[in-house]
Structure formats: C-alpha cells, structure tokens
Amino acid sequence: MLGGEHSITIGIVKSLFEISEPFSIVQFDAHSDQRNYYQGYYDGHGSVMRRIYELTPSIFQLGIRSIGEPEYKFIKGRNIEIVNSSTLIDNDVSRIVDDLCKHMEESIYITFDVDFFSMDVVRNVGTPEPGGVGWYKTLQIMKSF
Numbered sequence: 606m607l608g609g610e611h612s613i614t615i616g617i618v619k620s621l622f623e624i625s626e627p628f629s630i631v632q633f634d635a636h637s638d639q640r641n642y643y644q645g646y647y648d649g650h651g652s653v654m655r656r657i658y659e660l661t662p663s664i665f666q667l668g669i670r671s672i673g674e675p676e677y678k679f680i681k682g683r684n685i686e687i688v689n690s691s692t693l694i695d696n697d698v699s700r701i702v703d704d705l706c707k708h709m710e711e712s713i714y715i716t717f718d719v720d721f722f723s724m725d726v727v728r729n730v731g732t733p734e735p736g737g738v739g740w741y742k743t744l745q746i747m748k749s750f
Contacts, residue, residue: 611638611650614716618657621714628712629663630654631705631750633743635720635734637669637687639676658685665705667746668693668721671734690721690738693746702749713750 611634618630632638632654639658643651658664662683668690672680680687686708688701720730723737738746 614653615656627710629709631713631715632666633721634718637672637676639679670736690736693738698746699749
C-alpha cells in the first residue's frame with residue numbers, strides 16, 4: 606500500500622489483519638502517534654499507532670524524537686519497541702534491525718512518515734522535528750529488513 610496522510614494506515618492495517626497471517630508493524634516516524642485523541646480525533650494521524658496497538662502489540666517505532674507525556678505514560682507500561690533517531694544515526698543499523706527482528710512476526714508492515722527524515726532530505730512536512738535520519742542511513746535501515 607502506498608498512502609498519503611498517516612491516518613489511513615489504520616484502515617489498511619485492519620483490512621490486512623482480516624486477510625493475512627499475523628504480522629508486526631514497523632513505523633518510521635518522528636512522532637510516536639500514540640495519543641488516545643489528537644485535536645479531537647480518535648482516528649487521526651496523532652493517534653494512529655494507539656489504534657494499531659489495540660489490534661496488535663507487535664509495534665516497532667524507529668526514528669521517534671517527539672513523545673508527549675500522556676503518550677510516554679501509555680508506552681512505558683507496554684512492550685512497544687522504540688529506537689530514537691540518534692541511536693539509528695550513531696550505531697550499526699544492521700545490528701539494531703537484527704535485534705528487533707528477533708521479537709517480530711515473520712511478516713512486517715512498514716508505515717513511513719516523511720518527517721522521519723532529516724530536514725535536509727524533506728523540508729516541508731506538517732509537523733517538523735529536528736534530528737531526523739539522512740537518506741543513505743534510511744536506505745541502509747530498509748535494506749537491513
């Protein structure tokens with residue numbers, strides 16, 4: 606699937622769960638998107654991963670560098686794997702991915718928000734965050750899966 610606004614991901618994932626074997630979700634993003642509600646929306650882009658967690662706890666979040674306090678409290682008590690962007694930038698990503706894959710289902714679904722990238726790769730995103738991952742490091746991560 607190739608989509609646009611991040612909130613479409615929940616519909617795609619729900620449909621795949623109906624027709625597919627179990628799978629893990631790998632999210633490339635600057636934000637955890639684990640809010641229960643965001644700007645009045647239960648199913649919006651700021652809460653999409655919270656809705657997905659309600660379907661499966663097999664969530665792996667990469668590049669996260671912005672988490673609000675309510676999200677942090679929600680994530681803290683759960684087995685949600687988060688690898689922040691500085692860890693990805695400063696370390697051997699093949700080793701990181703190998704470690705993550707030990708806890709994943711055999712099949713994965715990747716959801717990718719372009720604010721994962723460094724601002725020198727993609728500048729005009731809706732919710733920019735400094736400290737993103739560069740183009741070549743991102744390709745290295747993707748190839749490691």
